[in-house]
Each structure stands twice: as C-alpha cells, then as structure tokens.
Amino acid sequence: MMVTTQFLDLPDQRIAYVDSGPSEGRVLVLLHGGALDKRSWGPQLSAFPGHRVLTVDARGHGESSDAEAPYRLADDVVALLDSLQIARAVPIGLSMGGGTAVDLALEHPERIEALVVAGTGSSEPVFTDPWALQNFADWSAAEQGGDPEVWIDVLQRFTAGPRRSLEDVTPGVRQLIDTMARDTLAHHLRLGPDGVPLPPVPPTAVEDTWARLPQIDVPVLAIAGELDGDDHRRMGRRLADSVSGGARYVEIAGAAHYPNLENPAAFDTEVSVLLSEL
Helix, strand or coil, X not given: CCCCEEEEEECCEEEEEEEEXXXXXXXXXXXXXXXXXXXXXXXXXXXXXXXXXXEECCCCCCCCCCCCCCCCHHHHHHXXXXXXXXXXXXXXXXXXXXXXXXXXXXXXXXXXXXXXXXXXXXXXXXXXCHHXXXXXXXXXXXXXXXXXXXXXXXXXXXXXXXXXXXXXXXXXXXXXXXXXXXHHHHHHCCECCCCXXXXXCCCCCCCCHHHHHXXXXXXXXXXXXXXXXXXXXXXXXXXXXXXXXXXXXXXXXXXXXXXXXHCHHHXXXXXXXXXXXX
C-alpha cells in the first residue's frame, strides 16, 4: 500500500503522520513502541476498511522532531487531532504507544471512544522479572557506553521474547525492527563533545496511572503476545481487570512483544471485534 507522510508544523515541534482510509470513518490512531516509528504499523494500514487510520511518529522518532522542552506524548496526539478537527478517536498503542494511549484516556477522556493497548498496561510499567530487569540494565549500559550494536541487540531481545532466540522470529519482522532502531539512532541520537550520547528530553510523566485506571469507562482491549515476557503479559491483564468499562484481555499466538507484526491476522481480528461492538 502506497503511503504519503504528512507533516504538522507547530511552534514547538513537527509531527509526522500518515492519514489513510475514508475521511468520514471512525478514526484509529496507531501509536508505535519506543525506538520504532510509524512503519511498525504497516500491516494495519489496510486492515480496517471503512475506518480512517492515522499512524503517528512520536517525538524523537521517525520523521517527527526531537524534543527541546518538557512535553507529554498524549498532549502531542491531541494537538494532531485538534489540527485535523477530529473530536474523538480510538487509540491503538503498542508498548510505549500503549502507555500513551492509556494517558490519553486518563488526561483527555472526552477524546477517546475506545482503547487498544498492547504490550503494556500503563505509561508507568512495572518490571520484576529478572529477564526484563537484566535487559534494561544491559540497555542502560549500552547507552552510557555509546555502543549502538549492543543497544539494538538488547532491543531485539524483546522482539524474540524470553523463550525464543531471534532466529526463531520471521526474518522480515526482525529486519524491520533493526531498520527502525538504526534510523532512530541515526536521526535522533545526539553526541556530546566526548562522543557519549546525550540523553533526550524525556516526556513528562502522567502520574498515578495504575491507581487511576478505574476512571477509564470506555471499551478496552488489552493485548499481549503469548511469547512476551511475564511482566508485559501481567500488566495487560492488570489493565483489563482495573478499568471500569467493558474490557477484554487476549494473547496472540506465536508472537512476543510485537504481535501486530508477527501475527497481524490475529491481532487485526481482535481489534475488528472491538470496533464492531462500538
């Protein structure tokens, strides 16, 4: 499917996005995971006929600009919706994007019609599994040491999950993750005079998200890959158990942290069921 990136230029940022589907359809806003970009939603661009699909590059990712001042990712999404005169939408977020989707429902509930969250439970993830904790420790060490190859290697551990090797993942999926991660480093990594990467301006956190989940009273679909880490799957179940609206938790077979890429047919079917019930 041919897609054209569009840009929204605001005083403090440039937002890159793809707008596809009928303009009069229900609006789905697809939000990618950390270190990735809007290309991670390729299988979903034509998966929901009759719906308008927006795929958005978060700040510091893809073709969007870097952050120069404090910001919140959920507010960036609302700025795009305002610009396109979209009153309400269905955020579909994966990992970091899933946290943004939850933040949208908490901070801007009037803009949300339903919610799909994959690979997380809120923007304040809780990790206790030794596998995940070791990965994050290795990731931090790679960042501090300025070693991009190790940094990408650690990212790909989440692609495979704790019970597979990367060779077990479809080559096209692992290559796409690799390409997006390398592009993120190439276009958004800034080095200090000593050659050590400078930390990006982090998004301002939305606080107390877990305690506030009962405030969410729209339909929620929480998704996890059955091969993802224990923490990611546990957070998805916790989200579904905590919201006040109708919620459903599902695991996608044969997939780890990126179920929309590894098993797009099953992922899209689950989302379509939610949309059909609205």
